[in-house]
Amino acid sequence: MKVLIIDDEEDIRRIARLSLTKLGKMEVVEAGSGPEGVRKAVEERPDAILLDVMMPGLDGPGTLAALRSQPVTAGIPVVFLTAKAMASEVERLKGLGAKAVLTKPFDPMALPEQVRAGLGGG
């Protein structure tokens, strides 16, 4: 399984990469911004995208809209990463079409399973 991580924070990309590759045995591709993420999604055709909500410039919801607008990336399931652990926020993000919403800071040991569960859980 190939996962694209879109997050402007390098810390987060690093630890998520370690967790998903080492513990989750997944392949990981990274992007440091929304536009780079959309480009990588087209090139790499990941099986899932882990998308940060709060990014400068094109933010998470904006990036999701851009992904949905292109046929080759429209169907890729997206899991949001947000620091706002509120039910209303989670509902809002799901309403945008996210498969699941994970909160930051995440537990690096639990991340791969949370991603898998989020994708499988409809």
Added chain:
Amino acid sequence: MESWGDAFRELRNQFVRESGPRLDEIQRLLSVLAASPGDTDALTELMRRFHAFAGSGTTYGFPPVTALGLEGERASAALLQERRPPTAEDLQHWQKLLDSLQRAFAGAQEAPPAPATPASPLGAPRPASILIVDDDEVVCTFLVNRVEQEGMSARPASSKAEAIKAVEERMPDGIIVDVRLPDGSGYELVEHVRGLPGGDLPAILFVSVLTGFLDKVEAVHCGADGFFEKPINWEGLMRRLQHLLERNRPEPARILSVEDDPHQSSFLETVLVSAGYEVRVCDDPRRFEADLVSFRPDLVLMDIVLPGLSGYDLVRYVRQDERYATLPVLFLTTEAQLGARIESALAGGDEHLLKPIPPALLLSVVATRIERARFVKSLLGRDGLTRLLTHTAFLERAGAALAHAGRHPERRVVWAMIDVDHFKSINDRYGHPTGDRVLVSLSALLRRHLRQSDTIGRYGGEEFAVLLHDLEEEQAVRLVSRLLGKFASQEHTAPDGTKFTASFSAGIAVLEPASMDLNRWRQVADSALYAAKAAGRRTVLAAATGEGRP
């Protein structure tokens, strides 16, 4: 492959290192806002900076960093939403948060790095170093190549003097030595090595490229682990060397994880396996006992909530069996209540860890517990006075040797039963402390002159038992007779200054795997000892089993 623990620790260190410039940036933004409070770009950037710490702190194992970041982010967001420039009070609040963040990271740097990987579950990854001592250049070069083919490192030495210099520089993991050296005998070299600090560890093999020069008894007596004569079976020699090296390496510790949640158990397994542990998952409490018996874990990780019963019940059950009295049990649970800890202590659990457990913490707790339990176990199997195996531990080894001989009948095993002569009168005449010293000197003699592979136990009060491998009956008798000679010539001193000597009698029984069980083997050795006593003591006699022998 780099383990999860190492990789995580590396990222964590990087996170701490990089916090410096990030904290400086927050400080800079605070001065910008102090000079021009209306700068909303600076305020937005400040919020983002706090936000980043909030989102990453706990992930890297720093919950206070997340808490401080969240508060900084909340305070900035509130001002942005209200379109209100920060006051001096707001700036002071952020400054305090920044100072606390700095302290949180400084603390992390001072703290000693957590031992994320246990000291030695797998043994050292470096290749074994082998010293090859032979004055025949052709043989020496051949052996160096052969050893290097096996992935080990080899050092050649062409004389006894050169070998001693090499050993004193660095103790090798193994030594292959020719019996005849230009400046002395291989036996002298080995005896010297065994007497050096750490010299009991290397695996030592003798080779003799000339027939008739190798004396097995002499080889064993000086402390070698094996001997190969012309025509030398090099494959066999390499296998034997590898086997001896393996034996010195501690086997990986086994951890039984009792956990019915497949996600949780796969995480535990990944983290532990990547640190070099052998892991078995027990997901059904009904299989727990069978797993204990077949897997023989060094430690149990126990989930509290299991289908059908609680982890506490299982541990109470385990503790009733004395075989598991020293087995460490760690409870893993999400229950944070104090009650759970009390229950754990009552049930006989060693520690209580809250999920999610940071991998570094899990690994360090596991390593510490296993090390302590192994140490305790090693004490339990050893006699307090002589440090030799206890009666029970010796019989266990004898049972294992018996099972092994069933599979490899070509490998000889000899049981030697040794009993100090007139020990009661030594005690009566000179006192028990002196008697004890005689026993200690005999045990030291046995240890010094037998191989690592030979099993030595204190069988009873003044009775010792030894298993000797790869010797014929006649060779075993010669070897034990030599030990008797050494022991009988040792002078002991009583508290009143009286000098006296002691001796022993011994019975030798070669294992006949086809016709003997453990009991029978022991009886045969015992009756040989009895015969030696009857023959006037200070005697070594082989059993006259009469089976298959003229």
